[in-house]
Amino acid sequence: MIRLAEIQVILVLLVAISSPSTAQSLEAVDQWIAEALANNAALGAQKSSIEVARAGVDSSDTWADPVFKYGIAPETLAGPNTVGHRFELSQQLPWPDQLSASRKAAEAEVIAARQDTQWRVRQLTASVKGAYAQWWFANEAIELHHETRALVEQLAKVSDQRLSYGVGSQSxxxxxxxxxxxxxxxxxxxxxxxxxxxxxxxxxLGRRPTDSNLQLSLPPDTPLVSNGRNGMDHPMIEAAQAREAEARARLEIAETNRRPAFTASAGYNSLWADDSKRWMIGIGIRIPFSGQRQHSAVRKAAAEVSQHQWRTTQAHREWLASIADMKASVQAGYDRLDILNQRHLPNQRAHWEASLNELASGTGRLEDAINSARQLNGVKLARAAIIRDLYSARAGYEALLPMDTTDVSN
Known part of the structure; x- marks a missing residue:
């Protein structure tokens, strides 16, 4: 029989090998988030949309450019009389509410671009946290694999010693x-x-992550915060509301385009022999011939308002569904992790130690000990997967919180 002292040494080594690693993280999730926010191409393009929208605000309520016309009578160039010239400057006169509606549409576009960017920042932050959890899990799987191999190597030592004492087998x-x-x-x-x-x-991230052991820390299992003002101040919904406001402003513009358009003009015509007739001022009126074109534009703008109203409603409903799903995932993750930590993992560790003792004493089977080592690794890997999924779900939940909500995990 194997001597008791040798078995005790083996068990001590196994306990040390199977104990959790305390290696420090070489890359923090905050570092990943900072790099992504600074280097992510999709976010950079989204930020540029704000400048595009801002550029449209400055000229949104300005008058149309004036039109200058010049004409000459060619046959007067070689004749004895004064060369005939004609000058005219005209300016279209906009309706005041047309300019204000154009301004409101441009400003609403800026708000939508800002809210889209804010929502993109939240999504990117959640994606980075999820990627960090995936990378941590990939490294953790390799570390757990090494632990399992160390356990099997200990089984090899026990089998070799049993064989040397004549109580084991070559098989x-x-x-x-x-x-x-x-x-x-x-x-x-x-x-x-x-x-x-x-x-x-x-x-x-804009780069490959380093091959290192990472540590993932979960926030405490505390009650999740409420939905705030029913989510209406979330950037995803506020962006939809801004586009609805922009559509309403464009409907106002279409309504004003149904009115007559006025143009003021002033000019000089040297072809008149009478000097008093050469200077002229006038006004022009553009009257819709049938009004069909303007009526179609109003119908289109009204339909777009209705379209954006439905999109706002759908965005709110999707927000409610998403945050309910994330809250359920987070709570289920904490519950599963608690069961695994408090019951499943301790029981499986005890099962492995019992299997090893039985194999060393000759009362256990080698196959049972191998299966126990596999199962212990499987439980640890399942625990890592729960932590990974819980961390990602928590990040997704935080991205859905309203703007005025204080996250309890911060």
Whole structure:
């Protein structure tokens, strides 16, 4: 039989190997967020849309450019008389409410662009946190794989010692070696998955993340905050409301275009022999011939207002559905993590220790010990997956909080 002292040494080593790692994170999630907000191309393009909208505000309520006309009588160039010239300057006169409606439409476009950018910042922040959790999980899976291999190596030592004392078999040693070979092949797959994930993160971060052990800290399981003012001050909904306001302003513009358009003009015509007739002032009126074109424009603008009203309603409903889904995911994640930490993981660790003791004493089977090592790794991996999903769900929930809501996790 294997000596008791040797078994105790093996068990001490196993406990040390299976204990959680305390390695410090080399890259923090805040660093990732800062890099993404500074370098993400999609966000940069969205920010530029604000400047595009701002540029339209400055000229939105200005008058149309005046029109200058000049004419000459060619046959007077070679004749004995004075060369005939004609000058005219005309200016279209806008309706005051037409200019104010144009200004409101441009300002609403700026608000929509700002809110879209704010919503994009929130989405990007949540995406970065989710990517950080994925990268942490990929590294954690490799670390747990090494822990499992260390456990199987301890089984190999126990089997070798049992064989040296004549109570084991060669087939047990070969079975353990086969398990180690299987684990080595699995490690190749895990590292390939990690490399592929690193490539997928380049568009988000602008670079490949470093291959390091990361730590993911979850906020405490506290009651989630309320929905604030029913979500109407969330940037996603405020952007929809701004576009609805822009559509209403453009409807006002279409209504004013149904009125007659006035043009004032002043000019000089040297062809008149009488000097008193050469200077002229006038006014022009553009009267819709049938009004069909203007009526169609009003109908189109009114339909667009209705369209944006429905989109605002849909945005609010989608917000309510999304935040309810995220809250359920967050709460379920905390509940699952609590069960796993308090019951499942301790029980599986006890099962592994019992399997190892039984194998060392000759009362247990090698296959049971191998399965126990696998199951212990599976439970730890399931715990890491819960933490990953919970962290991502929490980030998504925070992105959906109204603007005036204070997040309890901050």
């Amino acid at each position: 047990q040693m070969l079975r353990v070696q086969t398990e180690l070979d299987t684990l080595d092949a699995r490690l190749v797959e895990l590292k390939a998955d990690q490399a592929r994930l690193a490539g997928k993160l380049i568009p988000l």
